[in-house]
Amino acid sequence: MSGGYKFVVVANRLAVDAAEDGGWKRSPGGLVTAVHPIVRRLGGAWVGWTGGPGEAPEPFEFDGMRLHPVGLSEDEVDRYYEGQSNATVWPLFHDAVEQPVHHREWREAYETVNRRFADATAAVAAEGATVWVHDYQLMLVPGMLREQRPDLRIGFFLHIPFPPVELFMQLPRRADILRGLLGADLVGFQRPLAAQNFLQLSRILLGLEPKEESVEFGGRTVVARAFPISIDVDEIEREAADPEVQAQARHLRQELGDRRLLLGVDRLDYTKGIEQRLKAYRELLAEGTVSNDDVVLVQVATPSRMRVQQYQDLRERVEREVGRINGEFGEVGRAPVHYLFQSRSRAELVAMYLAADVMVVTPLRDGMNLVAKEYVAARVDDDGTMVLSEFTGAAAELDASFLVNPHDVEDLKRGLCAALAATPEDRSTRMRAMRATVKDHTVDRWAREFLDALGGAS
Numbered sequence: 196m197s198g199g200y201k202f203v204v205v206a207n208r209l210a211v212d213a214a215e216d217g218g219w220k221r222s223p224g225g226l227v228t229a230v231h232p233i234v235r236r237l238g239g240a241w242v243g244w245t246g247g248p249g250e251a252p253e254p255f256e257f258d259g260m261r262l263h264p265v266g267l268s269e270d271e272v273d274r275y276y277e278g279q280s281n282a283t284v285w286p287l288f289h290d291a292v293e294q295p296v297h298h299r300e301w302r303e304a305y306e307t308v309n310r311r312f313a314d315a316t317a318a319v320a321a322e323g324a325t326v327w328v329h330d331y332q333l334m335l336v337p338g339m340l341r342e343q344r345p346d347l348r349i350g351f352f353l354h355i356p357f358p359p360v361e362l363f364m365q366l367p368r369r370a371d372i373l374r375g376l377l378g379a380d381l382v383g384f385q386r387p388l389a390a391q392n393f394l395q396l397s398r399i400l401l402g403l404e405p406k407e408e409s410v411e412f413g414g415r416t417v418v419a420r421a422f423p424i425s426i427d428v429d430e431i432e433r434e435a436a437d438p439e440v441q442a443q444a445r446h447l448r449q450e451l452g453d454r455r456l457l458l459g460v461d462r463l464d465y466t467k468g469i470e471q472r473l474k475a476y477r478e479l480l481a482e483g484t485v486s487n488d489d490v491v492l493v494q495v496a497t498p499s500r501m502r503v504q505q506y507q508d509l510r511e512r513v514e515r516e517v518g519r520i521n522g523e524f525g526e527v528g529r530a531p532v533h534y535l536f537q538s539r540s541r542a543e544l545v546a547m548y549l550a551a552d553v554m555v556v557t558p559l560r561d562g563m564n565l566v567a568k569e570y571v572a573a574r575v576d577d578d579g580t581m582v583l584s585e586f587t588g589a590a591a592e593l594d595a596s597f598l599v600n601p602h603d604v605e606d607l608k609r610g611l612c613a614a615l616a617a618t619p620e621d622r623s624t625r626m627r628a629m630r631a632t633v634k635d636h637t638v639d640r641w642a643r644e645f646l647d648a649l650g651g652a653s
């Protein structure tokens with residue numbers, strides 16, 4: 196069976212989630228931020244889940260995109276999404292900074308749901324279409340799709356890190372996952388090291404003979420390369436130039452008084468190093484290196500995967516630490532940490548980026564980290580500094596930030612102090628360098644390079 200679309204994007208989530216009022220809202224995370232502008236530009240269909248349990252709604256149009264929902268039962272949300280995807284694969288692929296949990300029923304649900312995505316994709320893709328599958332929730336889809344539709348050009352992009360061989364080897368049914376990925380013609384990663392890990396794994400696990408950037412599998416050549424993802428720079432710059440957004444940024448600064456603003460914006464996820472950043476900040480306050488009269492930390496944390504135990508535990512720990520810092524160092528009307536457990540609109544985020552003195556991005560491990568790039572894109576004034584973890588993909592491109600090792604609290608403190616102390620000339624030199632990089636590597640370029648390498652639509 197073949198459908199009518201020459202270009203199909205397949206991702207766990209659609210660009211929108213079902214909202215409580217029955218409408219649609221933009222769904223969270225870096226994948227949607229990056230892929231959304233591409234699908235809008237190229238047209239085609241997007242196959243994905245609506246973010247809640249139940250039957251799939253009929254396909255619909257949204258913001259110039261044709262969305263084809265895939266339904267998940269309550270049990271599948273539990274086992275495939277919260278279980279195998281986010282309590283097994285997610286922690287394992289992020290250096291096991293939290294202990295991965297393994298359950299047979301989760302793996303079975305992962306396979307069943309991946310099959311459903313493959314079937315839904317096979318039904319909408321035209322003869323010879325280009326299909327672009329995304330991320331760790333759907334690693335079996337390329338192989339399953341190829342069995343049904345050998346006519347397709349299939350690309351796969353992994354938005355998160357690909358682990359070193361010895362960590363991947365912990366995954367039960369690891370060879371099936373690898374064969375699933377090898378169903379693609381092109382497998383893209385954020386960093387060259389990830390592509391190397393993948394090729395090395397094909398040798399160790401399946402006895403294949405990889406070359407520098409490819410491997411032969413099933414009579415085909417599978418190319419594995421890095422394509423560092425980015426953002427829609429024009430969109431962020433437009434927001435930053437909007438007088439209303441600028442007024443919002445000024446208002447925020449007035450609200451905070453004459454204190455300098457440290458800003459964190461993350462999904463509430465244990466990979467993001469939020470606890471480490473709070474600890475470093477508390478120690479700086481305790482030592483008197485920074486003072487509550489001079490500095491304030493605003494931490495915006497989007498609720499994420501809140502039914503997964505590890506995320507509930509993290510929320511408790513973060514909120515306890517925020518309470519502790521505010522209790523120990525705050526005054527009436529003047530808290531050292533403003534913690535917002537909320538999702539904010541793009542315009543509000545950009546206003547915060549504009550208002551910040553120091554953007555604090557401290558993941559223990561992150562495939563790329565688009566927040567870092569959004570901040571740089573928003574700083575049309577060439578001002579502001581950034582403390583950035585070495586363990587993000589973004590660090591390779593944004594090395595004019597203050598790079599830190601978030602596992603080392605002393606190094607984090609050093610980075611924060613250096614960023615706060617930077618002179619206006621130093622800030623502007625660093626920001627100009629980072630802006631040149633981000634403006635040169637837009638999400639459009641990322642997609643074009645990937646699709647050119649895949650030999651399909653662009």
Ligand code: ADP
Nearest residue numbers: 224225228461462495497537538539564565566
């Ligand atoms: P991840 O993919 O792990 O979520 P990224 O930093 O790559 O991390 O991407 C996060 C995306 O989600 C960014 O586009 C960012 O603007 C958005 N985001 C993060 N926190 C919030 C928030 N509190 N409100 C709204 N959007 C957010």
Ligand code: F6P
Nearest residue numbers: 208223224225226330354355499
């Ligand atoms: O790129 C990381 C990623 O996991 C995406 O795959 C995902 O859509 C996003 O972050 C947000 O996570 P979730 O879809 O689980 O809310």
